[in-house]
Amino acid sequence: MRPLFLALLADDSRYGYELKQSLEQEFGEMLPAMNAGQVYSTLARLERDGLVVGRSVEGDSRRKRMYELTEAGQAELSSWIEAPVPGARLKDEFFMKFVVVVAAGLAAPMKLIERQRREYLQSLRDLDAVLADGGKGPTAELMVEGAVLHLKAGLEWLDLIEQRLAVGAESA
Template sequence: MPENSDSSAEIELPALPATAWAVLGTLTFGEELSGYDIKTWADWSLNYFYWSPSFSQVYSELKRLEKHGYVRSRSTPGDTRRRRAYSITPEGLSALREWTRTAEVDRPTLKHSTLLHLWLGHLNEPENLKARVREHIEQMVELRDGAAARAANSSDEPSWAFANMVMHWSRRHYEAEITMAEELLELIDSTAERYEHAAKQLGTGLPVPIDPGRWKDRTNRS
């Protein structure tokens, strides 16, 4: 059990977005950070399994967190101008502990633009679809290698033990994504050939459904 924690105490948490808690979380690794530092940290780690908020979002959330008393800030001299450095307060630490224990486990949000293009593959050509999938694979390779590098770079810092575990998971996630995308590449030609056997409407070339409305029964059963 972490020090200064009380598992029996209930804390009423404000309705903050998950991004606010993520920003607050960057201040739990023992360092005082500027907004720029937090954005850099998010790009270095959060970006591989959650998302990286923009600079404006980081500063907006910091203001909100400071208003709730969860962070404190002070002006510090920089190379060219003064900057604000942020640290988590005891109240912020207690609230974040409570959030990690009680927040609902949300379903991961999947917005897969490559699969959206493939879902509409009947309006495209197989070679164009394959080019899109190859581009997607290149992106996933970059993310996989980035996660692997971050896992390696965080292995010698005990305070990053859980972050290191997540970076290893992220590497495996992108590796699996690459494997599934390569499988899609192998399926595009045969899928296009199967689609060609569908009867087409005159004029539009769109398919003529064998049993119109059948999808309604299927969605109701699911």
């Protein structure tokens, strides 16, 4: 969340509630409802770290603070923009569970694969319903398309795991 705040403050200083509004506009339902407390605690931490500075606006009876980027904030934003997000996704919750549970003999491997396949298929159905329904806006739709591709990859991976399992059983 922090770098998003920094990026939103890059072109102009803003009030906390403006940041909240911008994020909600951009990401729609992709964001869970953000309460004001979360926004201000994030801003407080950014300010503590010297990345933003908040000023009370004169004549504003609501005594809201207007936030702007510091030089350190600008530098942090630049390095965030320049660094690509990590490519390889080696961390996978299902796979860690699978390895540990199977190694300890706590469940049949096929049962784990089947349950996971069900979940992925059901999730794919859920996401396709979002796309068929429309009305989420182009940004949310692109995000859903990305999630769909990951699910398809997940299903292919389950097939591969199942296949290796079968080969392992034959050669054992």
